Amino acid sequence: MDRRPNFLVALALLVLSCVGAVKGESSAGCGKTPTITGKQYSMTNRPYRLVFTWHQLGGSAQKIVDGKDTSRGGALPYYGLNAIANNSAIFVVPQGLNAGWGNQGGEDVTFFDQLAKTVAADVCVDTRLRFSTGFSYGGAMSYALACARPKDIRAVAVISGSQLSGCTGGNDPVAYYGQHGTSDSVLNVSRGRQLRDRFVRNNGCTAVSETQPSGGRSVKTVYQGCNPGYPVTWKDGSVIFAPKNTWDFFTQFS
Numbered sequence: 448m449d450r451r452p453n454f455l456v457a458l459a460l461l462v463l464s465c466v467g468a469v470k471g472e473s474s475a476g477c478g479k480t481p482t483i484t485g486k487q488y489s490m491t492n493r494p495y496r497l498v499f500t501w502h503q504l505g506g507s508a509q510k511i512v513d514g515k516d517t518s519r520g521g522a523l524p525y526y527g528l529n530a531i532a533n534n535s536a537i538f539v540v541p542q543g544l545n546a547g548w549g550n551q552g553g554e555d556v557t558f559f560d561q562l563a564k565t566v567a568a569d570v571c572v573d574t575r576l577r578f579s580t581g582f583s584y585g586g587a588m589s590y591a592l593a594c595a596r597p598k599d600i601r602a603v604a605v606i607s608g609s610q611l612s613g614c615t616g617g618n619d620p621v622a623y624y625g626q627h628g629t630s631d632s633v634l635n636v637s638r639g640r641q642l643r644d645r646f647v648r649n650n651g652c653t654a655v656s657e658t659q660p661s662g663g664r665s666v667k668t669v670y671q672g673c674n675p676g677y678p679v680t681w682k683d684g685s686v687i688f689a690p691k692n693t694w695d696f697f698t699q700f701s
């Protein structure tokens with residue numbers, strides 16, 4: 448983290464002790480008082496999901512926390528997830544070099560590795576329940592992690608993404624939720640579908656012919672035939688559907 452010490456760990460809950468979190472893979476932070484500070488709300492003994500929320504180009508960690516990104520993708524705090532997470536998740540909100548995720552030489556994936564390690568050492572997380580999401584560049588970064596760190600990420604939600612942060616590896620399955628507006632003029636929908644199709648293949652799902660919604664209609668496709676534990680869901684349509692769909696997708700895993 449030498450070049451980029453900026454990140455926020457939003458403790459959507461206070462993890463004073465996690466002695467009850469015997470299920471899953473408890474991290475080293477279990478049973479200790481966290482020293483990373485953030486918002487603290489309540490304490491429970493449930494295992495905590497960890498959700499990485501990557502900002503869009505020109506965004507910032509603070510804007511994700513405040514829900515103040517100018518475009519609709521970041522218009523709700525924590526991409527709208529904290530509001531529906533019912534204190535079951537800890538959000539990690541990183542901040543990119545040059546306000547993006549160019550991932551030159553894999554530097555942003557390395558940053559993720561360091562963040563994941565730092566957080567796991569300090570707060571109580573279930574290391575099997577780590578997720579990643581973001582809008583646009585943040586979606587690209589989530590995709591890059593699905594490619595490069597399939598063992599570390601249980602599922603991604605790539606919202607209006609494109610291959611902007613690379614894809615090292617990219618041969619292993621990761622549960623994949625993707626969503627893209629069909630009239631997106633910045634990153635067209637074909638670019639989002641291209642990312643999705645890698646995980647349709649990797650996850651062993653049956654490819655389907657494209658549904659092309661018209662007149663602003665939204666179409667959700669749940670792929671069939673995927674290997675157990677590696678679903679793929681795709682939605683053509685507006686970003687306003689992202690929080691609920693993302694959360695439903697992430698919480699199918701336990």
Ligand SMILES: *[C@@H]1O[C@H](CO)[C@@H](O)[C@H](O)[C@H]1NC(C)=O
Pocket residue numbers: 533
């Ligand atoms: C929120 O979590 C608490 C504690 O696990 C649970 O009792 C409650 O039913 C949950 N509320 C909703 C709306 O899911």
Ligand SMILES: *[C@@H]1O[C@H](CO)[C@@H](O)[C@H](O)[C@H]1NC(C)=O
Pocket residue numbers: 635637638
């Ligand atoms: C989508 O964008 C890519 C990259 O800019 C471009 O090559 C491609 O032709 C576009 N596809 C459509 C259907 O507009």
